[in-house]
Amino acid sequence: MPDGALLRLEALDAYYGRSHVLQGVSLSVESASVVALLGRNGAGKSTTLKAIMGIVAPAGGSIRFDGEAIHHLASHRIARRGIAYVPEDRGIFASLTVEEHLSLTLPRAVTRGPSSKEAIYEQFPVLAERRRHRGNELSGGEQQMLAIARALTQSPRLLILDEPTEGLAPIVIESIAGIVHSLKGAGLTMLLVEQNYPFAVGLSERVYVLGKGRVRWEGSPAALEASPEVAATWLGV
Amino acid sequence: MRERDPIQLPVAGLLAVIAVAAWFGAGYFGQELLAEIAILAIFAMSLDLLVGVAGMVSLGHAGFLALGAYATAGATVFWGWPPAAALAFSVAVAGACALGVGLFAVRLGGVFFIMITLAIGQMFYAYFFKARAFGGDNGMSGTPRFDLSPLGLETGDPAVFSALMLVIAGAVYVALLLLVRSPFGMMLTAIHQNENRLASLGCPVRRYKLAAFGLGGAIAGLAGALMAQHTGFVSPDLAFWTLSGEALIIVILGGSGSLVGAAGGAAVFVMLRDHLSDGSFWEGLRLSGDIATHWQLVMGLFFIAVVLLARDGLYGRLSWLVDRVRSAWRGRGGGA
Numbered sequence: 001m002p003d004g005a006l007l008r009l010e011a012l013d014a015y016y017g018r019s020h021v022l023q024g025v026s027l028s029v030e031s032a033s034v035v036a037l038l039g040r041n042g043a044g045k046s047t048t049l050k051a052i053m054g055i056v057a058p059a060g061g062s063i064r065f066d067g068e069a070i071h072h073l074a075s076h077r078i079a080r081r082g083i084a085y086v087p088e089d090r091g092i093f094a095s096l097t098v099e100e101h102l103s104l105t106l107p108r109a110v111t112r113g114p115s116s117k118e119a120i121y122e123q124f125p126v127l128a129e130r131r132r133h134r135g136n137e138l139s140g141g142e143q144q145m146l147a148i149a150r151a152l153t154q155s156p157r158l159l160i161l162d163e164p165t166e167g168l169a170p171i172v173i174e175s176i177a178g179i180v181h182s183l184k185g186a187g188l189t190m191l192l193v194e195q196n197y198p199f200a201v202g203l204s205e206r207v208y209v210l211g212k213g214r215v216r217w218e219g220s221p222a223a224l225e226a227s228p229e230v231a232a233t234w235l236g237v
Numbered sequence: 238m239r240e241r242d243p244i245q246l247p248v249a250g251l252l253a254v255i256a257v258a259a260w261f262g263a264g265y266f267g268q269e270l271l272a273e274i275a276i277l278a279i280f281a282m283s284l285d286l287l288v289g290v291a292g293m294v295s296l297g298h299a300g301f302l303a304l305g306a307y308a309t310a311g312a313t314v315f316w317g318w319p320p321a322a323a324l325a326f327s328v329a330v331a332g333a334c335a336l337g338v339g340l341f342a343v344r345l346g347g348v349f350f351i352m353i354t355l356a357i358g359q360m361f362y363a364y365f366f367k368a369r370a371f372g373g374d375n376g377m378s379g380t381p382r383f384d385l386s387p388l389g390l391e392t393g394d395p396a397v398f399s400a401l402m403l404v405i406a407g408a409v410y411v412a413l414l415l416l417v418r419s420p421f422g423m424m425l426t427a428i429h430q431n432e433n434r435l436a437s438l439g440c441p442v443r444r445y446k447l448a449a450f451g452l453g454g455a456i457a458g459l460a461g462a463l464m465a466q467h468t469g470f471v472s473p474d475l476a477f478w479t480l481s482g483e484a485l486i487i488v489i490l491g492g493s494g495s496l497v498g499a500a501g502g503a504a505v506f507v508m509l510r511d512h513l514s515d516g517s518f519w520e521g522l523r524l525s526g527d528i529a530t531h532w533q534l535v536m537g538l539f540f541i542a543v544v545l546l547a548r549d550g551l552y553g554r555l556s557w558l559v560d561r562v563r564s565a566w567r568g569r570g571g572g573a
Binding site: 053054055074075076078079080084085087091093094095096097100103104105134150154 | 241420423424426427430431433434435436437438439440441442
């Protein structure tokens, strides 16, 4: 594995109570690449992301971001290193408006003026139309867009997406996919957890397959396509 | 799109009108009740900042009220400070102590936070209970009221004092409302809704919670200082957990997170207690006046009814009702 990975997990262990949910997970994300984390429910995908964000405390192993160990840091410090996280439940605040969500992220980002916010609205015209609507007045697709838009206001160096297409209508998935593809085009580094196999494989340069808390397979999407037995055993496709 | 909290200001205006009308109509005893309501409203609003806005349920908030009361009593009686200076001292002492307590309390969530605040409140109680300088369990009296004689006002007059308390309560309300609607308040609201989420956005959640806890404690200290002035007497009971519980009941009864609900809840609470514990009130209803001795039982039933029928408190129910009427009105207009 070449050095200079933006994010590197080594032998990461994590527990929920007594159950050993991550058992020595190692993976790396190169700068300006998209990495997909695949696996069935309960494989440990979301937990891996939560461990990176400091929401789940790892019991062992290390997480390095741009060479710096971050596994002992509080969530907000990890975010401030330049990692933005879009959680599976989208994490929209019911009583805050779209506009407020975008001002929420960091005092720094707010003072950077409307330019960045306007740029976001240009990228997400749907949100511009709904800027005065509250979180609980948005559709699932709009909430997902808001979650991604909010993450972008952090000017992240790494964007972590947990199942961005889950529970959305096909036409909405298409527009989310369009946004994610354009972010990739702009050179943003991304780590993606997805159940939507074609979407994930079409987007990423490297795939890790997780099963029961361990990395069971890693390689390129093309190699995964060529190994139907991996997909059958660990993904059920 | 709905306007956020459209009835906040109308309800506040209505409460203000009622307060002014009550002030003009009240006799000696009524003025005492008004002052008590105003002070309790300040205390309840300070707790609402923690409970309703930031989502930190504290059962030890009375500890800071007591600190404020004792600080005022001590500074005026022992050191001869003027009451206004003693009041500033009370706010500072209670705020500083709340920051100190908050340093470790805000690290905990849920039931652990409740238990640690309860324990700390009881520690204050235990301290004042044994503190000989402050009269121990007998408490101490002699706290003077503000001196407004240069303005030609005599604060010993209940009407003057209650007017002053109402003005201060109004000012605290306006200040807290502005705070809740500021970016700082938005952060607290977001923390209440999903703390982890906000942390992973880069927000130092604990620092915000600590700031809210300190501020809530300082305002509780203000209420305590005013309470000491009002009754002229402080005792360890001010720190006892049941007073924290009462404030929590007031916040829940009024509708947590709305500020004006806490203020209104304080009024409802004091008026109910006053009426239910008065035998002639029950006789007026052609019932036995003996029920008055069991007023707490009736009060308890009332709270159970409120919690069952209006889970988001009186304010929440009113808000819901206004919303329904408005949309029905709009629906009729649109259909025609």
